[in-house]
Amino acid sequence: DGGITQSPKYLFRKEGQNVTLSCEQNLNHDAMYWYRQDPGQGLRLIYYSQIVNDFQKGDIAEGYSVSREKKESFPLTVTSAQKNPTAFYLCASSPRGIEAFFGQGTRLTVV
């Protein structure tokens, strides 16, 4: 099936650890995105990539890092520098200038 796959669905992080969230798409889309959603709030853009080997910071990039080595993959690393990482993380992809599609999200909790 075509679509966007985020894994894992739930993730637990200890204080001071880095964790990586996976996002894979088989839709052949150029653009990919990472958003963060806190309870009762809208989506805030962390990073986005318009093409392989290129990405731009969004509005809340501090404490996060990404890579785009392959068109179908856009992993997000939540580093220990992110002081409040507990949130729902959403990945999306779109063809250039066209409709965006979302994965089912990863819920990250700091324990």
Added chain:
Amino acid sequence: KQEVTQIPAALSVPEGENLVLNCSFTDSAIYNLQWFRQDPGKGLTSLLLIQSSQREQTSGRLNASLDKSSGRSTLYIAASQPGDSATYLCAVRPFGNEKLTFGTGTRLTIIP
């Protein structure tokens, strides 16, 4: 910087009513606008995409309009059903890049 606002933040209406959700944006130089719905704990589902050259788009009971000059879009839902209960979000894309900016969402509850 583009700011996108959705008012009201929450709305409850009886089943069967027609309703309108609002989306406002500060920079009218948009390439397109997209409406999504989100069920609790889930990802976003795309509903409608309106290109900047279009005035409206329709899909089933949903109709979205776009007025770039006033920086507004509306999502009209006809004959509402309990299954329409969800959070509805709008997002705008500017010319020249792929950055999507989201509104804060409207949580809709349809009362049976």
